[in-house]
Amino acid sequence: MVSAALDALIDITAGKVNIHVLMALAAFASIFMGNSLEGGLLLAMFNLAHIAEEYFTSRSMGDVKELKESYPDFALVLEVTNDKSPHFSDLAYKRVPVHDLEVGSYILVRAGESVPVDGEVFQGRSTITIEHLTGEAKPLERKPGDRIPGGARNLDGMMIVKATKKWNESTLSRIVQLTEEAHLNKPKLQRWLDEFGEHYSKVVVILSLAVALIGPLLFKWPFIGTPACRGSVYRALGLMVAASPCALAVAPLAYATAISACARKGILLKGGHVLDALASCNTIAFDKTGTLTTGELMCKAIEPIHGHWIKSKNSKVASCCIPNCENEALAVAAAMEKGTTHPIGRYYC
Numbered sequence: 502m503v504s505a506a507l508d509a510l511i512d513i514t515a516g517k518v519n520i521h522v523l524m525a526l527a528a529f530a531s532i533f534m535g536n537s538l539e540g541g542l543l544l545a546m547f548n549l550a551h552i553a554e555e556y557f558t559s560r561s562m563g564d565v566k567e568l569k570e571s572y573p574d575f576a577l578v579l580e581v582t583n584d585k586s587p588h589f590s591d592l593a594y595k596r597v598p599v600h601d602l603e604v605g606s607y608i609l610v611r612a613g614e615s616v617p618v619d620g621e622v623f624q625g626r627s628t629i630t631i632e633h634l635t636g637e638a639k640p641l642e643r644k645p646g647d648r649i650p651g652g653a654r655n656l657d658g659m660m661i662v663k664a665t666k667k668w669n670e671s672t673l674s675r676i677v678q679l680t681e682e683a684h685l686n687k688p689k690l691q692r693w694l695d696e697f698g699e700h701y702s703k704v705v706v707i708l709s710l711a712v713a714l715i716g717p718l719l720f721k722w723p724f725i726g727t728p729a730c731r732g733s734v735y736r737a738l739g740l741m742v743a744a745s746p747c748a749l750a751v752a753p754l755a756y757a758t759a760i761s762a763c764a765r766k767g768i769l770l771k772g773g774h775v776l777d778a779l780a781s782c783n784t785i786a787f788d789k790t791g792t793l794t795t796g797e798l799m800c801k802a803i804e805p806i807h808g809h810w811i812k813s814k815n816s817k818v819a820s821c822c823i824p825n826c827e828n829e830a831l832a833v834a835a836a837m838e839k840g841t842t843h844p845i846g847r848y849y850c
Contacts, residue, residue: 518706519698520701520746522706523705523706524544528543572615576618578595578597589624589661592609594609600668609661610627615652620649621646622644625645625660626660627642627658628640628641643660648665650671651674689777702746709738709741710737
């Protein structure tokens with residue numbers, strides 16, 4: 502009750518008469534009419550809708566939060582003297598906040614670290630992954646001269662990357678920024694409900710005041726009310742309670758629930774307006790890897806090159822004569838890949 506009254510008071514002070522104000526007035530009107538249970542139910546429905554909307558919205562922002570947490574706070578900037586190009590033989594560096602990185606800086610990116618800003622590989626070769634940025638699970642090889650986006654994760658090896666963009670212009674920073682801005686943009690239905698709700702609330706308040714003030718003149722109702730006849734004030738409050746827009750308050754919850762359901766399945770939506778666009782779509786084109794397929798490596802078959810082979814009597818195709826031959830080959834391969842950071846080794850060991 503207190504929070505609803507404060508919200509309504511703030512809106513009225515700002516000159517706004519919207520659904521918040523109307524619901525609060527209807528609740529207090531119910532209490533004044535002796536139906537405190539109805540007033541409490543109105544406020545409970547209204548507050549639960551907002552709490553649920555905030556909850557589902559916060560859950561849908563989980564992927565954005567994960568992107569932020571994966572972003573490095575500092576970068577290892579190589580110290581270059583006398584305009585000499587950096588080299589792995591001399592790795593003198595200092596920790597610099599990513600916000601202070603300048604274009605042209607040489608950054609050392611070691612195995613397991615993330616590239617702080619967009620850049621170009623200056624020295625070294627490595628395997629990176631940008632699955633968390635694009636959904637493409639296949640690791641990518643990068644060599645000198647190749648461009649590399651900010652936020653890419655270095656899986657193995659060590660690279661010297663020359664920064665080509667500042668932090669606020671890098672790929673990962675722009676993704677987070679655009680996603681957060683899109684979440685603030687209300688979908689079409691919610692914008693319409695907000696606009697309609699404001700006009701609707703004003704009409705209901707005006708009609709209620711008209712019933713309270715004009716009722717005694719037109720219908721000879723008592724203003725306050727007597728045991729024989731309900732007063733115009735009571736009838737005006739009844740109109741306000743009956744016209745309270747509970748459905749309008751709960752309707753935006755559908756968007757928040759849909760966004761949360763998509764987030765649980767790994768689908769990051771930029772806002773409820775995406776759902777409005779999907780409602781009018783007739784044809785959808787998918788990027789296969791990471792959307793329709795997982796993009797993960799898998800073992801299809803094991804074919805030992807060196808082993809005991811014989812020919813079957815009924816077939817010209819050679820087959821292994823020892824059933825354990827494939828298991829032995831797999832054991833040898835696993836022993837060789839164990840402890841490596843190569844993408845194939847990470848998948849199989």
